Each structure stands twice: as structure tokens, then as C-alpha cells.
Amino acid sequence: xxxxxxxxxxxxxxxxxxxxxxxxxFMACGExxxxxxxxxxxxxxxxxxxxxxxxxxxxxxSHALGQDMPESRQARDRAAEAKGVEFVTKAEFLADNxxxxxxxxxxxxxxxxxxxxxxxxxxxxGFTIGAA
Numbered sequence: 001x002x003x004x005x006x007x008x009x010x011x012x013x014x015x016x017x018x019x020x021x022x023x024x025x026f027m028a029c030g031e032x033x034x035x036x037x038x039x040x041x042x043x044x045x046x047x048x049x050x051x052x053x054x055x056x057x058x059x060x061x062s063h064a065l066g067q068d069m070p071e072s073r074q075a076r077d078r079a080a081e082a083k084g085v086e087f088v089t090k091a092e093f094l095a096d097n098x099x100x101x102x103x104x105x106x107x108x109x110x111x112x113x114x115x116x117x118x119x120x121x122x123x124x125x126g127f128t129i130g131a132a
Contacts, residue, residue, distance in 0.1 A: 008036040 008029035094101040
């Protein structure tokens with residue numbers, strides 16, 4: 001399903017996900033539902049890559065679901081709900097995992113040309129080697 005940009009007088013520009021069969025020159029604003037002009041833009045396609053899912057060995061088995069990954073997101077979500085599995089987004093994961101968020105921020109900093117932090121050996125003062 002393509003994304004359309006709609007310009008509402010009240011809410012400004014917003015993205016509306018709608019089937020091509022429902023796309024018209026005037027579409028409902030995503031916030032208030034008021035008919036607003038649709039901007040003409042290049043087509044944006046969002047592919048559902050779930051059907052391309054493979055595990056580390058090239059199979060389709062999902063350890064979270066305990067079965068092969070279904071072909072559609074709806075089927076995956078139904079299977080997950082039946083088993084009590086909750087999938088989280090990258091943003092939700094990073095909000096709950098400070099160490100991962102810091103590592104990702106550092107990687108983005110370095111990828112953007114930022115300075116690397118100098119390597120420091122780990123503090124081993126609390127460890128002893130040999131028999132006690």
C-alpha cells in the first residue's frame with residue numbers, strides 16, 4: 001500500500017497509508033478526517049519483507065514463535081498473540097536498553113566521521129591469577 005502526502009489547512013502535511021483504489025485528488029486528513037488535497041509525488045512502495053525471513057541457517061524457523069515464520073504479518077501477529085509473544089520495535093528496544101542505545105549512538109557518531117574513543121584496557125584490579 002502506498003503512502004500519500006495530504007495537506008490539511010488545520011494540521012499541515014501528513015502521511016496517509018491507503019490502497020491505490022481509494023486514492024483520489026482529495027483524501028481524508030489522518031488527524032481530523034477532513035478532505036484535503038493530495039500532493040503529487042513519486043510513488044513510495046513499502047515492501048513486506050516478512051516472506052523473505054530466514055533464520056541463521058537459511059530456514060524459516062522462528063524461535064520466538066516456535067514454528068516456521070508465517071507468510072504474512074497478520075498471520076505472524078495471530079500466532080504471536082496465541083503464544084503470548086510480543087514483538088517490539090527498534091525504538092522500544094532502545095528505550096528499554098540503555099547500553100544498546102549508547103552503542104548505537106556511538107556507531108552513528110563514528111559512521112558520520114566523528115572521533116573514535118581511545119581503547120582502554122579493562123580494569124582487572126579485582127582479579128587474581130593462580131591458586132588462592
